[in-house]
Amino acid sequence: MASTAPIPLVPIVDERLKTTSVCLAVGYGSRHDPEGKGGLAHMLEHALMSAPREGGISVSEQVESLGGHANAETGPESMLYYAQVGAADAEAVAGELCRAVLAPQLTETLLSSEREVVLQELAAAEADPADTVQDAFLATAFAGHPLGRPVGGTPAEVAGLTLADVLEGHRNGFLASPRALVVVGPEIPASLQHHDAAPAWPRAGEHLPLPPLDPPEPLRWSTEFSWVCLGGRSPAANSPERHPYAVLAKLLGASPTSLLYRAVRGEHGLAYAFQAWSRGYTEAGAWRLLAGVESGNGDKFLAVVREVLARVAEQGPLPADLASARNQARMSLVLNAENPLERATLTARRVLVWGPEWSLEEELAALARVTAEQVRQAAERLACELITVVRPEAR
Structure with a gap:
């Protein structure tokens, strides 16, 4: 070009x-x-x-x-x-x-x-x-x-x-x-004005096979304050199955309404700073949870996260929790859209994948349609092949 x-x-x-x-x-x-x-x-x-x-x-x-x-x-x-x-x-x-x-x-x-x-x-x-x-x-x-x-x-x-x-x-x-x-x-x-508002849109992305995941290695916790990242592969950027993973990220995110916030902060006091998100790429995406934990709390924190994830994978979220997570996911988009510069960058990322037919309203509607069963299945897939890494590592 x-x-x-x-x-x-x-x-x-x-x-x-x-x-x-x-x-x-x-x-x-x-x-x-x-x-x-x-x-x-x-x-x-x-x-x-x-x-x-x-x-x-x-x-x-x-x-x-x-x-x-x-x-x-x-x-x-x-x-x-x-x-x-x-x-x-x-x-x-x-x-x-x-x-x-x-x-x-x-x-x-x-x-x-x-x-x-x-x-x-x-x-x-x-x-x-x-x-x-x-x-x-x-x-x-x-x-x-x-x-x-x-x-x-x-x-x-x-x-x-x-x-x-x-x-x-x-x-x-x-x-x-x-x-x-x-x-x-x-x-x-x-x-x-000479630029075409509705061009024949070129699609990006050469698909390369994803290798199988390696067996997990034992974590080597440092004696210092550590950051842990856990999660797994999620749907590709252009997959209609990506929305349940966005809702799951809010269900286990930093909001006081999230299941993980209640367990990690409210019940056990194991972490102050944590967040979850899912981002899609050509072949697959990456769903991840990032948290900072004090020395000695790492294994306890992971045990709570795995227990909460396993519960969602088995039972799915309760209606009130699902509604809250969907509202959080949708409001994140709305807040970005109401900031002009954020709206420009958000739209730019989306149209590279979907072309000019991408619509904020359609994405908001898709998030609103996410069901408890779809969230349960997303949690089940992540729980089956959970990746966990920590930095710094013990020397």
Whole structure:
């Protein structure tokens, strides 16, 4: 796909707004990094947002100088580049964001500078067990598969990336991947009107077989405060079966109405910080529960989680608990949708998978239709192959 091709446009007009949010989504991420060049997509993200444009400043600096906000993020299968500015500045910013990402001027000097920034980012993540435990979980859930790679790569891989690697990744990977432009504001900038609002939508994602899960290894609890991540594979991003897993995450999440909150905090006082969520990818998703536990409480915490999960797997949730979890799952979407920038990034992620036919209202309705039996089956599948990892580990 040439960089000059019109980008599929998803316009969301709300005349009440005084800001315009723009999100360019690309179906390209860490799973597309060549073997031995982990972190390439993430490095490209940094370079594109930092590369000088006309006038010698980056698109990030341009947006921030207008009082707006700009950022980017890389995941296993997608990259998002987004900005929020006053509506009067949207015309200039929307076009500049697209040009900065699709036709950058990358140099050795820029790459060298951003490499140091990325290495510092990796060092900070490595020092945070709440980060490393999530990488370890995905590496276990998708061992031997591109979804199991750390998004940022390893320090050695990042140190070995060359300008030629980054340019090739941009040319043959990034520009060849499906993309979409979501705009949320009081009106659509005139410079974007030539983009097609209803294109023939390209679908992303080469399916690669998922290897079987390895047998679980004994946990090695540290004497320090630890972070534990447990869960398992869930349905793919485009599967209609994904919604019960979203409801199950709320049933076992951080809300005071959740079953796990009552047991872990109310009855046993074993954990203060925990959350659960499910995220889908091309071949499968990952449902996970992340929690911080004091030294000596790890096994007790896991015993309570397994008991609650087993009870849901056997009996399903009670009607009141199911209703609460469904309300929580739906309200999470609604709250995101009522924040213009969150609405832009939420929509961008969804349309990369579903195309412009994705509808917030339809997803809310699908969550409302989730039954107790569907939640029970989701819990049963997770309980049968529960993956558990902890960081830091005992030495």
